[in-house]
Amino acid sequence: MPITGRIIEEQKNFFVVDTPSGQVTATTSGGLKKQRTRVCTGDIVEVTIINTAPLRGVITTVGKRSSFIKRPALANCSHLFCICTWREPPLNLETLDRLLFCAQVYELQPCIVFNKIDLNTDKDDREMHKIINSYTAIGYPLFSTSAATHEGIDALVDFCADRISVCAGLSGVGKSTLLSVIFPDVNFRTGPLSSDSTRGIHTTTSIRLLPLRGGGYIADTPGLAFIDLPAVPEEDVVLYFPELAQCIGKCRFNDCIHDNEPGCFVAEKIEEGTIAPWRHNHYLKIRREMAERRKLYR
Ligand SMILES: Nc1nc2c(ncn2[C@@H]2O[C@H](COP(=O)(O)OP(=O)(O)OP(=O)(O)O)[C@@H](O)[C@H]2O)c(=O)[nH]1
Ligand SMILES: [Mg+2]
Ligand SMILES: [Zn+2]
Structure with missing residues (x-):
């Protein structure tokens, strides 16, 4: 009997599928390969189990996608968290607006997260709130967080329940650090800012979906991935x-x-x-x- 699950990670020669029976290491069936169906992280698939300890299987069918992001390949994502900071790196409104634009072209619900609020002075807070107000007036959901003090993290996690969310934002805004607070048992590569603080270096390279305890998933993505604007007339x-x-x-x-x-x-x-x-x-x-x-x- 095939079981239904979601691909949460793509490795060179196999996929990791999250199923009610646990995580299954799976390859794609000859039939799927013949159809040239390229499956990717986020896809809902049917897996036939071929070995139980360890769990191994073959992916036989792929469900219809509600959304698809090309690079990095991610299917069925529902929410894009545009992570930014007031300081370190200094807020870059153009990056934020480009991310918001991309999210909407990809038909993802965009949300804004101001991280590192622990670094703000009172004056920073006042100025940041002026910017925040102009975005909430447009209708974008907005969160303020600190991965350092954990302020605002619970509200963010509650919002992600039963959704597939992806974090994007410039290098150094704290995407991996936020995720390591939300998923304390998972290893993330986090690093200090590179000397060119406005651009930074990519310290994250591959995409994976992390299951939330209350249902839903959050993905980690490379820093600048979404700045690649999708073409529209x-x-x-x-x-x-x-x-x-x-x-x-x-x-x-x-x-x-x-x-x-x-x-x-x-x-x-x-x-x-x-x-x-x-x-x-x-x-x-x-x-x-x-x-x-x-x-x-x-
Ligand atoms: N003070 C403070 N520092 C933070 C916070 N979040 C992250 N940092 C620090 O910011 C630096 C960069 O964080 P990362 O999590 O590596 O940033 P990233 O967005 O994953 O960066 P890339 O993987 O390069 O795209 C690290 O030194 C973190 O410790 C925060 O809320 N407050
Ligand atoms: Mg990172
Ligand atoms: Zn006009």
């Missing part, structure tokens, strides 16, 4: 900036791209302080990048 970029998408149809010109046209409703909102100017800049920047890319491939 430039006119669609606005759709992934929710506060700009809300302005569609309200500008003087129907084809307004919100780049200095007269009677632009977005410009009014920026002037009024309800749309953050940096969000608008990042929208324009991504839009230009998408237009460039389209020219390149034409």
Whole structure:
């Protein structure tokens, strides 16, 4: 009898499948290989057990995916945690907005985590909260955490129950450290920041799903993976900036791209302080990048 499970790790020659009977080491069946079905971490699969001690099996079928991230390959992820810091490394709003953009293109629910809040002075807290308010106003769920003092970790873990979440963010923001607090029994490579603190080095390389006690999984990913923007037509970029998408149809010109046209409703909102100017800049920047890319491939 085949059993159903989820692939939680992909190794060179086998997969690790999390099943109700335990973790099974499995290879893919000849049939699947013939169909050229490439299975990956996150896939729901059926496994036929061929050995019980240790548990080994063969993956025979793969379930339909609700989402798929190409690099690193991850199926059925539901939430993307964009991890950032106010200090060490200093907050990079462009990285954050790019991550939020990517999450939405991949149809993942984006969430923002401000980690290392233990390093904040009172003044930092006040300034950070101004930024936080502009993101919560857009509707992004937001958490503040400290992997050092464990503040805010319980709320984050509760939110992850029964979901498949993935952490992304610049190197050094504390992704691995946060995970080591949530999963004290798992080994993560954590390291101090490299001397070039805004870029840092990758200390994490492979992706795996870590089962949460209350159901659901969290994945560890390499630091910059999601900065690789997925290609979308430039006119669609606005759709992934929710506060700009809300302005569609309200500008003087129907084809307004919100780049200095007269009677632009977005410009009014920026002037009024309800749309953050940096969000608008990042929208324009991504839009230009998408237009460039389209020219390149034409
Ligand atoms: N003070 C403080 N330091 C932290 C916190 N979280 C992580 N750190 C430190 O920040 C450094 C980088 O943390 P990592 O967990 O390695 O960062 P990462 O995001 O996994 O980095 P990459 O794997 O390179 O992408 C380490 O020295 C951690 O000890 C925190 O909440 N507070
Ligand atoms: Mg790491
Ligand atoms: Zn406009």
